[in-house]
Amino acid sequence: MGEFNEFSITVRAVLGAYRWRRIDPVPWTPLEKPLSECRLALVSSAGFVLPDQQPFDESLRGGDFSYRRIPSDVEGSEFIDTHRSESFDHTGLGSDPNLAFPIDRARELVASGRIGSLARSHLSFMGSITAPGRLVRDTAPEAASLLAHDSVDIALLIPV
Amino acid sequence: MCNQTVSLVAAEMERKGISTVAIQLLRKVAEKVRPPRALFVPFRHGYPLDAPGEPARQHAVLDAALRLLETRDASAPVLVDFEPELNPGSRGAHP
Numbered sequence: 001m002g003e004f005n006e007f008s009i010t011v012r013a014v015l016g017a018y019r020w021r022r023i024d025p026v027p028w029t030p031l032e033k034p035l036s037e038c039r040l041a042l043v044s045s046a047g048f049v050l051p052d053q054q055p056f057d058e059s060l061r062g063g064d065f066s067y068r069r070i071p072s073d074v075e076g077s078e079f080i081d082t083h084r085s086e087s088f089d090h091t092g093l094g095s096d097p098n099l100a101f102p103i104d105r106a107r108e109l110v111a112s113g114r115i116g117s118l119a120r121s122h123l124s125f126m127g128s129i130t131a132p133g134r135l136v137r138d139t140a141p142e143a144a145s146l147l148a149h150d151s152v153d154i155a156l157l158i159p160v
Numbered sequence: 161m162c163n164q165t166v167s168l169v170a171a172e173m174e175r176k177g178i179s180t181v182a183i184q185l186l187r188k189v190a191e192k193v194r195p196p197r198a199l200f201v202p203f204r205h206g207y208p209l210d211a212p213g214e215p216a217r218q219h220a221v222l223d224a225a226l227r228l229l230e231t232r233d234a235s236a237p238v239l240v241d242f243e244p245e246l247n248p249g250s251r252g253a254h255p
Contacts, residue, residue, distance in 0.1 A: 098218060
């Protein structure tokens, strides 16, 4: 695991030739207080949407760079997997969305006192973005501002 | 691409004053993209928190991620391997 060899030859060739976006300089916000006083937001790239939300659009060239707000009181059973990628097994996500959007685990962390509170809204992206320019320029800063205005201290980001 | 996407979003959040930790499923990609704090997990794509319906195993990954946030003397970028056998609740990587 952790290497390209879990993918098909075609996907491996694409990943091997792809010019990955390098973060430079790497921004850094040190944690200034105990986790037990921090507000947590979840950010998943599993392509989950809720029944009243638009599915992510696989047909967009370069990938769908939009995001969906997921209210903190969501039930895992409400998630709809709109990530169409065939390069990974969706079975686990179907049986337990916590695998990539651990909302139940996050509530347990708050209940145990490990985390202070949860954000009002969490964020869902779809990760198959090969041309991330608009993500970096537009939607990621907008999403980050949304969480900052909700006084979020920490974010856990989960790819699939 | 998911690994790059969450890394780029994490960087924007750090710029807005939010401390982040990103799970990563491809170590090579994490090394190239350089998210601020990353926990590399030895699980296949589609299973970033180990196993469905296994809260203890999922918590083991989450706890390791949270501990990265608590590391005081770190400097960016931080990339740490999740070692299932060293984490209570985890039963090891998928075959």
